[in-house]
Structure formats: C-alpha cells, structure tokens
Amino acid sequence: MKRPEPVCKATKIHRITGEWLPQSFADCLDELGALKRIAVGAGALLLYRGHANRKWRLDSTLVRTFKAKLLDMAPTDGFAEHLRQSADLNAMLSSLLLLKFGSLAGPSAELLSAEAEHGVDPWFELMKRFQQYPTEDMQVLKGTNLLDWSRSSDVALYFANERRESAGALFVCDATATGKTLQVVPVAEILAKVRERLMKELPNGSPLLFSPKRQIAYRRAKNQEAVYFAQMELRQDLLELWRLQERGMPGEVIVVKIVLPVGSQQQCAAYLESKGVDESFIYPD
Numbered sequence: 687m688k689r690p691e692p693v694c695k696a697t698k699i700h701r702i703t704g705e706w707l708p709q710s711f712a713d714c715l716d717e718l719g720a721l722k723r724i725a726v727g728a729g730a731l732l733l734y735r736g737h738a739n740r741k742w743r744l745d746s747t748l749v750r751t752f753k754a755k756l757l758d759m760a761p762t763d764g765f766a767e768h769l770r771q772s773a774d775l776n777a778m779l780s781s782l783l784l785l786k787f788g789s790l791a792g793p794s795a796e797l798l799s800a801e802a803e804h805g806v807d808p809w810f811e812l813m814k815r816f817q818q819y820p821t822e823d824m825q826v827l828k829g830t831n832l833l834d835w836s837r838s839s840d841v842a843l844y845f846a847n848e849r850r851e852s853a854g855a856l857f858v859c860d861a862t863a864t865g866k867t868l869q870v871v872p873v874a875e876i877l878a879k880v881r882e883r884l885m886k887e888l889p890n891g892s893p894l895l896f897s898p899k900r901q902i903a904y905r906r907a908k909n910q911e912a913v914y915f916a917q918m919e920l921r922q923d924l925l926e927l928w929r930l931q932e933r934g935m936p937g938e939v940i941v942v943k944i945v946l947p948v949g950s951q952q953q954c955a956a957y958l959e960s961k962g963v964d965e966s967f968i969y970p971d
Contacts, residue, residue, distance in 0.1 A: 841910050847946065867893060
C-alpha cells in the first residue's frame with residue numbers, strides 16, 4: 687500500500703515512532719475509514735490488531751512469557767541492539783519454542799484423527815486452540831509464537847478498548863505488502879526448518895501468515911474473524927521487522943499504528959455497542 691497520510695488536520699504523526707495520533711475517537715474512525723478506501727483502490731488486504739496499552743509490543747504470548755520468566759522484562763521492553771544480534775539469544779528462544787512444541791506439548795489423538803479424516807493441520811490447531819482458549823495451556827511456558835489478527839477492524843477495536851486505562855493502539859497491516867508470507871506447508875515442517883536453521887545459527891526469517899482453508903470451526907474464532915501471524919524471528923517484534931522491511935520499499939507501508947487517545951474509552955465502547963460487538967459476541971462460548 688502506498689504510504690498514506692492522515693486525513694484529519696488534527697492528526698499528527700509521531701516523528702520518532704511513526705504512530706498516528708488522532709485527537710479524538712471520531713478522528714480515529716475517520717482515519718480508519720480513509721485507510722480502508724485506499725486499500726480497496728489498491729487491492730490491499732487489511733488485517734487489524736488492537737492493544738489496550740499503546741506501549742505493548744507486537745510480541746507473541748510465548749515471547750512475552752520468555753521475557754517475563756527468564757529475563758524479568760516487561761511487555762513494553764525490547765531487546766537491546768547487541769542482544770538482537772546475538773546468536774546465543776536466537777538459539778535460546780528457538781530452543782524454547784521447539785522444547786514446548788515438540789517435547790512438552792503436542793497434538794492430541796483427536797487432532798491427529800482430524801488430520802487423517804479432514805486434512806487439518808494438527809499442530810496449527812493445537813496452537814490456535816491455545817490462542818483462543820489460553821486457560822487450556824497448562825505449560826509453564828504459556829502461549830505460542832502466533833499473534834491473533836482479525837479481518838474486522840471492529841473486533842480489533844474491541845481488544846484495543848478492553849479494560850483500557852490509558853492510550854490504546856490499533857494496528858492496521860496490509861497483508862499483501864508483507865510479501866509471500868501466506869503459509870501452505872504444515873506447521874510441523876516449519877518447526878523442522880526452525881530446528882535446521884538453529885543448527886546452522888541462522889535467523890528464522892519474516893513473520894508468516896496462517897489462514898488455512900481447512901480448520902476446525904470454533905465460534906469464537908469465527909466471530910473474531912481471526913487470522914494469525916507467526917513470529918518467527920523471536921528477538922524482534924513484528925513492528926520492528928516490518929519497519930525494517932519497509933526500508934526496502936520506498937513510498938510504501940506495511941503497517942500503520944493508530945493511537946486511541948486517552949479518555950476515548952466511552953466513545954469507543956458506545957460505537958462498538960452500536961455495532962453489536964460486545965463481550966458476548968467476542969467470547970460466545
């Protein structure tokens with residue numbers, strides 16, 4: 687998508703972070719609507735993700751768990767530059783991913799049966815289940831390397847506003863601008879490639895988009911219009927990686943981060959209520 691500019695005169699772009707800073711929730715909706723119109727004209731596929739805290743990074747739950755339990759880091763913390771370049775850190779993070787999804791956790795007999803009968807990917811279904819129903823993840827290392835995104839901006843706004851106390855964030859990603867990231871090979875093969883690259887001390891590469899045609903249907907995932915990006919390079923969050931990729935794409939953008947201003951919680955909640963997007967819709971089961 688060609689690099690857009692805000693349509694509201696009051697909306698500023700942060701000179702360091704590149705965040706869009708609308709002055710009101712109404713301006714947020716105007717900026718979002720303008721991005722959608724640009725996407726339609728450009729044939730872009732927009733995906734959305736909401737954070738109730740503007741400062742949270744685009745890290746997967748598994749990476750956040752690694753940081754909190756092993757390195758005493760907060761969700762807002764990123765790795766220092768020397769650690770982002772560290773083969774030792776890459777080896778540790780990749781090894782922990784493979785430890786969980788290989789030795790500690792694996793597909794159930796029911797998922798393996800569904801693979802044989804319906805052609806679903808049992809490893810993806812296991813990870814998706816942990817994403818949608820995190821209380822079922824009984825491992826000490828919580829989560830997966832997937833990040834939930836949605837085809838619905840309203841769903842993302844719900845998560846951006848859920849129990850929000852300060853400024854939130856809405857991420858708008860042009861999936862077509864990320865390159866050939868849509869995955870058609872099974873997760874087991876991807877994990878095998880991670881192991882292979884680990885042995886060669888190589889990074890794991892760009893985020894991968896998962897939206898298989900054959901999936902086990904969950905009402906929660908259906909209502910949320912969920913798709914998933916896998917965080918492959920675990921030392922950097924998705925925003926950092928996409929910003930680096932954008933440097934080789936003059937005049938184009940992969941992701942826009944719109945900040946929901948402080949004090950806009952009630953307006954956002956009223957808007958979502960008018961659209962029928964509430965807790966019972968997001969969590970129907």
